[in-house]
């Protein structure tokens with residue numbers, strides 16, 4: 444499972460919410476709301492990061508350069524977006540509490556207790572409050588959306604397998 448955290452991302456300046464989610468799940472994610480297109484491409488190229496964007500222009504430019512880029516659809520919600528990112532980048536959609544990063548600055552958080560973390564860089568404290576349940580609910584929904592996408596991708600409308608079966612197989616592959 445740990446090895447999956449090696450995927451690194453650079454996120455388009457329009458997608459701050461997605462950057463925060465990837466960081467919470469423990470993925471090294473660069474984001475700034477003033478990243479220009481050329482800078483995103485350059486970061487992806489030099490640091491071997493996967494680009495995430497809704498911008499077709501960036502998408503085609505990154506393909507031309509042989510970069511790994513995930514193009515989100517223009518009107519998808521956060522659950523659909525996370526599922527699609529997981530499908531394309533093979534990451535696990537789960538919060539690893541020992542690897543979770545500061546949603547603001549991407550630093551790995553230091554654990555203060557079972558339910559409290561501190562960002563060593565911006566000194567912000569995080570705790571498992573009421574919002575934790577919301578985080579878990581969205582992760583669960585995104586995982587079931589991922590099962591749907593995987594089923595659709597594999598069977599192309601002809602399969603009758605259940606999503607659960609598909610998901611089991613995929614998990615096995617990811618761990619091997």
Ligand SMILES: [Zn+2]
Nearest residue numbers: 545548562565
């Ligand atoms: Zn921070």
